[in-house]
Amino acid sequence: MTSNPVISGAFDTAVGKLEGSSCLGLHAQAALGAVTDAGLELADVDGLLCAYSMAESYPMLSSVVAEYLGLKPGFEAAVSVGGATAAVLVMQAAALVRAGTCRHVLVVTGDNRLTGMSRDGAVAALAGFGHPQFEQIYGMTIPAAYALVARRFMHERGLTCEQLAAVAVTTRKHASRHPNAQMRELITIEDVLASRPIAEPLRLLDCCLISDGAAAVVVSAGETARDLPNPTVEILGCGQGHTHEHIVVAPSLTEFGCHASAAQAFGAAGLSPRDVDVAEIYDSFTITLIVELESMGFFEPGEAGAAAAAGALDLGGRLPCNTHGGLLSYGHSGAAGGMFHAVEAVRQLRGTADDRQVENARTAFVHGDGGVLSAHCSIVLGRS
Amino acid sequence: MNDKPSPRITSDTASFWARCNEGVLSFQRCTGCGQAQFYPGTICRSCQCDTLEWEDAAGHGELHSFTIVHRAPTPAFRGDVPYIVALVDMAEGFRMMANVVEAGPDEMRIGLPVRVVFEQRGADGQQIPQVTPRR
Numbered sequence: 001m002t003s004n005p006v007i008s009g010a011f012d013t014a015v016g017k018l019e020g021s022s023c024l025g026l027h028a029q030a031a032l033g034a035v036t037d038a039g040l041e042l043a044d045v046d047g048l049l050c051a052y053s054m055a056e057s058y059p060m061l062s063s064v065v066a067e068y069l070g071l072k073p074g075f076e077a078a079v080s081v082g083g084a085t086a087a088v089l090v091m092q093a094a095a096l097v098r099a100g101t102c103r104h105v106l107v108v109t110g111d112n113r114l115t116g117m118s119r120d121g122a123v124a125a126l127a128g129f130g131h132p133q134f135e136q137i138y139g140m141t142i143p144a145a146y147a148l149v150a151r152r153f154m155h156e157r158g159l160t161c162e163q164l165a166a167v168a169v170t171t172r173k174h175a176s177r178h179p180n181a182q183m184r185e186l187i188t189i190e191d192v193l194a195s196r197p198i199a200e201p202l203r204l205l206d207c208c209l210i211s212d213g214a215a216a217v218v219v220s221a222g223e224t225a226r227d228l229p230n231p232t233v234e235i236l237g238c239g240q241g242h243t244h245e246h247i248v249v250a251p252s253l254t255e256f257g258c259h260a261s262a263a264q265a266f267g268a269a270g271l272s273p274r275d276v277d278v279a280e281i282y283d284s285f286t287i288t289l290i291v292e293l294e295s296m297g298f299f300e301p302g303e304a305g306a307a308a309a310a311g312a313l314d315l316g317g318r319l320p321c322n323t324h325g326g327l328l329s330y331g332h333s334g335a336a337g338g339m340f341h342a343v344e345a346v347r348q349l350r351g352t353a354d355d356r357q358v359e360n361a362r363t364a365f366v367h368g369d370g371g372v373l374s375a376h377c378s379i380v381l382g383r384s
Numbered sequence: 385m386n387d388k389p390s391p392r393i394t395s396d397t398a399s400f401w402a403r404c405n406e407g408v409l410s411f412q413r414c415t416g417c418g419q420a421q422f423y424p425g426t427i428c429r430s431c432q433c434d435t436l437e438w439e440d441a442a443g444h445g446e447l448h449s450f451t452i453v454h455r456a457p458t459p460a461f462r463g464d465v466p467y468i469v470a471l472v473d474m475a476e477g478f479r480m481m482a483n484v485v486e487a488g489p490d491e492m493r494i495g496l497p498v499r500v501v502f503e504q505r506g507a508d509g510q511q512i513p514q515v516t517p518r519r
Contacts, residue, residue, distance in 0.1 A: 007456070053500055110453070123455065123457055124457050124458050126457075127452040127457035127458070131423065132391070132392050133391035133392060133397055133423065134391075134423045134480065134481060135481050136392055136457075137388070137389050137390070137505065138469050138481050138483050139388070139453060139456055139457060139458075139461035139464065139467060139469065139481060139483070140453075140457070140469050140481065141453065141455065141456070144451050144453050144469050147451035147453075148450070148451050148469070148470075149449070149452060150451075151449045151451060151494070152448065152449040152488070152494065155449075155494045161404075161513075164466075196454065197454045197466075198453075198454055198455045199451045199453045199454065199455065199469075200451055200452040200453075200454070200466075201451075202451075207513075240417060246423075247471070247481075248422075248471065248479060248480060248481045249422070249423070249429075249479075252495045253449055253471075275468065285457055347434070
């Protein structure tokens, strides 16, 4: 029997434009779904971890969610590290059960970012990640900040727009196999290159979606696994890496904290990128995924773009990646965006990913990136 | 005059913005480790000592990277699209963000030499640093 913490339950709500949804209602739906999937009841949960909401902003979201659910946990906290939050919460939950502070930690994230704040509102709010005095005054957007990375990466490593487009095309192909994905219609390289420019070299189809939706997991102490009805997934190793918040201060535009976070997670697991059967890696933009794949050691510097274009990220490829369709095509609703990756990894390791199942997936890798490749958290998961 | 934002000045940055209003770009240098620092703060990000001193920059740099923005964050910037946002490596060893003004997208390339110019913002007429190609 394992002593490693496990993910005992996972659930995600519908994603996309969910008319009539609320941030807290989505949290409740995901929370109950994950607890039920774990074979538990809400009363069994003794820890609660939440992220943040932009559509309904609360200074104490974990207290609000506990109140909304009628939960009185022994431990709760809300964490805010952008797109890294979901992975950071899972890492924190694992530490809580490993320390014996909690037995079952509910980790729940969600937002109604599309219907709750409009696309314009979301774009403006996200620009708030920029420094108020030294970035925002120049009209910097989040896509613009990632475009600065993309341009430099192309200059140093020979990446092309066609190779970036290949990431979007493959990710859409994955999404087409997921019945709940927000965007399922297949696209071509030409479609991506012909989509309207957002912040050159990034075009509309290089950018993630804006969605309503929520997702949750339950992280449980390893010794509880034998009493639970559904297969659990073992948390083999976690790591973080942080270099900056604002892109103007980033020490490099080609190497980021994901290098350290992945090395730490693989080290703890006693594994390497070669051992990964399926990867669910934060893909806020096509460039995000390429940078991470090279920095984390899945591909040599300068090779991820060509590999993506050759089909390496598809089912049957060298590294099936973002098999649910990622942020680019499955959906992106705030911190839940990163949690969709974790939920998909659980499904892959349980063998319940249906048409998108990676055959005999035993080891999965989940990664979140917050800010502009600023905050990173990596998790290695294994079939129990 | 335009309704594009003016910086929300803090005690960390007041002298920087005051110097901008005199037409000079300034930055901090750590007297401990010698590192040039931008944006300003109260401690050195390289060695954590608190002995930072202000220096004036000559205002010359080159583009480390750039993007041409077509989707503005707020209505104030919509009239400017497409506009250029760049990261600029200054000769003194620090990096800052700026718009490349009085220049077309076709001129842009990594390594392009630029010089600092100032643009007036907001009701208080705050000057903010921008860059333009050094011709």
